[in-house]
Amino acid sequence: MAGPLYARYIPEKAPTKTKASVQSIEAPEAPEAQKSAPSARPAKKEKKERERPKKRKRDKHEESEEEEASKKHKSVLSKFEKSKRVADAVREEPEQAAQAIEEEQPELHDLVPLPQPEPVPEPDYKPTFSALSPWLAHPITVTSRATTPFSTLPIDTKLVSHLNQKGYTEAFAVQSAVLPLLLPGPKHHPGDICVSAATGSGKTLAYVLPMVESMRHRVVTKLQGLVVVPTRELVAQAREIAELCSVGMGLKVGTAVGNHSFAAEQEMLVKKGRRYDPEKYKILQAKAKERILYGTAEQDAYLDDAVDMLPGHVPEYESKVDILVCTPGRLVEHIQSTTGFSLDDVQWLVIDEADRLLDQSFQEWVGVVMAALQAEKPYEEMNARDQVLSKMWYPPERRTVRKVILSATMTRDLSKLDTLRLRRPKLVVIEDAGELAGQEANLQDTLAAASGAIFELPPTLKEWAIPVGDGSDKPLYLLRLLQTHILHENEAKARARLEDSTASGSGDDDDSSSVLSDSSSDVSDTSSSSSDAASFTSSDSEHDSAASDSEVDSIPRRDPPKPSARRAIPSTNSGVLIFTSTTESATRLSRLLTYLHPPYAPLTALLTKSSATSTGRKTLSRFRSGTLRILIATDRASRGLDIPELAHIINYDIPRSVTSYVHRVGRTARAGREGEAWTLFTDVEGRWFWNAIARGEEIRRGGRKVERVKIVPAEAREGYEEALGKLKGDVEGAGR
Numbered sequence: 001m002a003g004p005l006y007a008r009y010i011p012e013k014a015p016t017k018t019k020a021s022v023q024s025i026e027a028p029e030a031p032e033a034q035k036s037a038p039s040a041r042p043a044k045k046e047k048k049e050r051e052r053p054k055k056r057k058r059d060k061h062e063e064s065e066e067e068e069a070s071k072k073h074k075s076v077l078s079k080f081e082k083s084k085r086v087a088d089a090v091r092e093e094p095e096q097a098a099q100a101i102e103e104e105q106p107e108l109h110d111l112v113p114l115p116q117p118e119p120v121p122e123p124d125y126k127p128t129f130s131a132l133s134p135w136l137a138h139p140i141t142v143t144s145r146a147t148t149p150f151s152t153l154p155i156d157t158k159l160v161s162h163l164n165q166k167g168y169t170e171a172f173a174v175q176s177a178v179l180p181l182l183l184p185g186p187k188h189h190p191g192d193i194c195v196s197a198a199t200g201s202g203k204t205l206a207y208v209l210p211m212v213e214s215m216r217h218r219v220v221t222k223l224q225g226l227v228v229v230p231t232r233e234l235v236a237q238a239r240e241i242a243e244l245c246s247v248g249m250g251l252k253v254g255t256a257v258g259n260h261s262f263a264a265e266q267e268m269l270v271k272k273g274r275r276y277d278p279e280k281y282k283i284l285q286a287k288a289k290e291r292i293l294y295g296t297a298e299q300d301a302y303l304d305d306a307v308d309m310l311p312g313h314v315p316e317y318e319s320k321v322d323i324l325v326c327t328p329g330r331l332v333e334h335i336q337s338t339t340g341f342s343l344d345d346v347q348w349l350v351i352d353e354a355d356r357l358l359d360q361s362f363q364e365w366v367g368v369v370m371a372a373l374q375a376e377k378p379y380e381e382m383n384a385r386d387q388v389l390s391k392m393w394y395p396p397e398r399r400t401v402r403k404v405i406l407s408a409t410m411t412r413d414l415s416k417l418d419t420l421r422l423r424r425p426k427l428v429v430i431e432d433a434g435e436l437a438g439q440e441a442n443l444q445d446t447l448a449a450a451s452g453a454i455f456e457l458p459p460t461l462k463e464w465a466i467p468v469g470d471g472s473d474k475p476l477y478l479l480r481l482l483q484t485h486i487l488h489e490n491e492a493k494a495r496a497r498l499e500d501s502t503a504s505g506s507g508d509d510d511d512s513s514s515v516l517s518d519s520s521s522d523v524s525d526t527s528s529s530s531s532d533a534a535s536f537t538s539s540d541s542e543h544d545s546a547a548s549d550s551e552v553d554s555i556p557r558r559d560p561p562k563p564s565a566r567r568a569i570p571s572t573n574s575g576v577l578i579f580t581s582t583t584e585s586a587t588r589l590s591r592l593l594t595y596l597h598p599p600y601a602p603l604t605a606l607l608t609k610s611s612a613t614s615t616g617r618k619t620l621s622r623f624r625s626g627t628l629r630i631l632i633a634t635d636r637a638s639r640g641l642d643i644p645e646l647a648h649i650i651n652y653d654i655p656r657s658v659t660s661y662v663h664r665v666g667r668t669a670r671a672g673r674e675g676e677a678w679t680l681f682t683d684v685e686g687r688w689f690w691n692a693i694a695r696g697e698e699i700r701r702g703g704r705k706v707e708r709v710k711i712v713p714a715e716a717r718e719g720y721e722e723a724l725g726k727l728k729g730d731v732e733g734a735g736r
């Protein structure tokens with residue numbers, strides 16, 4: 001292989017080009033000459049001395065030419081020596097020579113990048129500063145297990161005993177943290193409060209109670225408390241709690257959601273009266289005349305009312321409610337169009353589900369409300385004291401409105417919070433005890449947690465994820481899940497099967513039977529787990545891209561409670577709330593489910609945006625009472641809906657965001673009760689689900705994990721096809 005290379009360099013004859021080269025070539029071949037070298041030295045010295053005078057005579061040009069030639073000689077000579085050594089070696093040991101040649105060959109590389117050393121790991125970036133405002137960066141953090149008896153709080157004793165009667169004996173963590181800040185007392189905070197606490201943690205009572213307490217000694221009815229929430233259902237719930245707290249006080253709680261005609265709602269909110277004021281009467285009459293004469297027919301309902309007054313009288317308006325709970329859109333309508341409706345006396349502004357309300361414009365409601373809260377009264381509408389003060393160039397005192405902003409997914413977006421013009425704000429964060437201990441140990445973590453929106457899930461929530469392949473059989477998966485785990489229709493059968501298998505001893509080594517016998521000792525779960533045996537199989541590995549270490553390979557079981565955890569109360573409503581992505585999808589699913597399994601028909605109902613308020617209310621109360629067992633809903637029901645006993649929710653369609661997931665699953669595991677959330681995910685959705693929801697950093701679940709479980713779709717293929725056919729018929733029928 002290397003033959004031609006060295007053959008090229010082997011000189012056929014001894015080189016005769018220069019004297020120097022001849023000497024060099026001869027040198028290695030003449031060891032004798034080497035031996036005699038010492039004796040030859042004086043002769044060389046003499047020769048050099050003889051030559052020296054001649055050298056001096058040469059000119060410089062010649063000298064440099066000689067140097068160059070000598071360099072060339074040396075280079076040629078070294079090459080020659082090298083090839084000669086190789087040739088000698090080949091002659092003696094051909095194999096070693098070949099290796100030596102190979103080693104001398106330059107290393108060849110293709111275009112693939114050269115392997116690089118492992119990068120040096122960079123330490124995690126843990127800032128010791130925060131770009132957030134200090135109040136956001138340093139929240140008041142409270143453990144979710146901190147409870148306080150209501151009797152130790154500065155609350156009227158009658159109210160405490162009334163709360164106790166209704167089952168509210170201890171203030172939950174969020175209430176224990178927020179009530180002292182809002183009620184008068186040593187911990188009172190004279191500013192605004194933002195609250196971030198898990199779903200179902202009791203935020204409503206935390207703001208209603210101090211608001212009602214502050215109105216205990218009010219004399220006349222004035223609109224002092226304004227509560228803004230995003231949905232009608234939430235309006236009803238907040239009203240209920242407000243009425244519970246204000247019992248015996250004569251406070252009037254009103255709502256504005258659009259479930260009545262606008263005129264009827266105006267009538268309910270504002271009382272029109274009259275006052276004898278001849279001076280003002282004259283002014284108003286003059287204005288009214290001007291309007292008619294000059295055609296400035298601007299809509300001024302106040303003037304319209306003035307014209308109808310008895311001589312010498314002017315209209316006067318009074319609020320019919322002390323507290324108004326409303327949706328933002330309807331509030332804006334009343335501010336703009338209801339004569340006599342004003343926010344002049346408002347002392348409390350509460351915004352629940354704030355992130356949602358600040359995200360959406362709802363007729364630019366924030367700007368309208370802020371302007372109405374800050375508006376100065378026209379002179380004619382001021383009371384006598386303020387009229388005198390304003391004449392003396394003293395502006396009437398500015399009201400301070402206490403703002404309480406709450407959400408389970410509280411925004412830390414300052415640009416949004418700024419629109420609320422918060423005054424000396426404080427952020428209260430309720431966190432799981434375990435998480436909190438970790439945070440206290442590490443300041444950086446606390447800062448990091450505060451700087452991003454991190455959402456806490458209820459500690460009593462159990463989450464499951466079910467792969468449904470490409471999603472084409474999703475209804476069959478749902479049916480199986482309902483039949484075997486949630487609605488317990490197969491309970492009796494499964495029990496019989498369990499008894500059979502235990503009696504015969506068959507399947508003792510079988511995984512599922514061992515799980516069954518384990519879970520049979522779990523009182524609340526025996527039936528459900530045993531019925532699961534029919535359908536749950538070990539988890540597969542085909543979705544391993546998404547599979548996490550939380551994957552389970554057996555029938556789901558409840559973990560034994562952690563010693564630190566507060567004892568969860570079992571949920572008694574074994575109905576299920578199923579979330580779909582759209583109203584259309586909800587309608588389709590409800591029909592399909594009832595076609596697939598007709599016994600479900602009387603137990604199933606829809607709760608979507610298009611459900612009328614009264615229908616929605618009836619549906620909810622039937623669901624709460626257990627008459628309905630399956631409620632299919634859109635995200636409308638994901639915010640704030642309180643069905644305390646609800647044990648299960650199913651994400652039939654995957655939620656669109658982490659926030660949406662947090663609110664959906666938060667409809668169960670409320671107020672310390674147990675709850676289970678099931679999410680069906682397709683192959684395409686799996687990666688996002690596991691990365692953003694199950695393992696994402698935005699959600700905290702106190703060390704618990706989302707467990708993956710595989711179920712077999714219901715064996716109802718023929719029925720499924722038939723049901724799809726009927727559904728198609730329905731759609732075509734509706735289109736005609």
Ligand SMILES: Nc1ncnc2c1ncn2[C@@H]1O[C@H](COP(=O)(O)OP(=O)(O)OP(=O)(O)O)[C@@H](O)[C@H]1O
Binds near residue numbers: 175197198407642666
């Ligand atoms: N101190 C208490 N003792 C017993 N039950 C309570 C207490 N406080 C609240 N609850 C109950 O807890 C449930 C959840 O309360 P609430 O609806 O206020 O939660 P939330 O934090 O507003 O939830 P979401 O964020 O989902 O709106 C309600 O059924 C309420 O009656």
